[in-house]
Amino acid sequence: MPPFCRLTRQTVDDLVPDYDLATATVRRLRVERAGTRLTAFLQLLAPRRYAVDESPPERPPPLKVALEGVTDAVFDLSDTRGAALDPGVGGIEISLGSGGRLRAAGGEYCLDDRSWHLSAAGRRPPAGALTPSPRPAPARRTADDSRPPDTWVPTPVLPPPSCTRHAGAPLGALHRPCRSCPGARPVPGFLGSG
Known part of the structure; x- marks a missing residue:
């Protein structure tokens, strides 16, 4: 609406x-x-x-x-x-x-x-809305590529996920997902962690 x-x-x-x-x-x-x-x-x-x-x-x-x-x-x-x-x-x-x-x-x-x-007005982006810019195609490495290996990055590096818990969830529910997700870490300062 x-x-x-x-x-x-x-x-x-x-x-x-x-x-x-x-x-x-x-x-x-x-x-x-x-x-x-x-x-x-x-x-x-x-x-x-x-x-x-x-x-x-x-x-x-x-x-x-x-x-x-x-x-x-x-x-x-x-x-x-x-x-x-x-x-x-x-x-x-x-x-x-x-x-x-x-x-x-x-x-x-x-x-x-x-x-x-x-409607036409409902599908139109609002004035001042950001429009996505076209992304360049990712570089593909081929067998005859002469670039040194350190100049090629296949994907962006994402930070590991963090764990949070709902206020009503038991404390044990917080630790189980953290152990099951490799690289996950508790949020600093949350429930006395880190």
Whole structure:
């Protein structure tokens, strides 16, 4: 499931290719006074545009939208199909049905979709994520190799494993694995060892 995201042009552009907001239905709408300002909570059921193996098919995942600084709220209870999110410089406008709308200074959304990892946005690495660099092929030694033997290292040297024990495990359980693993050593300072 994706985290809460601020409603920005970028986050909406990431959402639209994977979820059909034009056929989404309004499940909940609540507008409340918070001090001198209005807040709103909107929940849409937005059908997926990507394939999911579900048997039987589940209902569309809920898209939960929280808005702050609501300045306009118009909604027709008989017209609950279709939505459009339009975050702009001056705030956010959400169109609901053919004539409904919400306008607010800012907001965020969360998509409660257990299959989000299958969507295009869910498969894309997050911004700033490290990408693996290609590794060179390991050097292979052949019979006609003229390099001296000390220049060739077949595999990296790994440190021997260390032993730890779960807090509830008996002390004897710690020593048996250490004896059965060649090269294993107790963790220094753990239970008075080393």
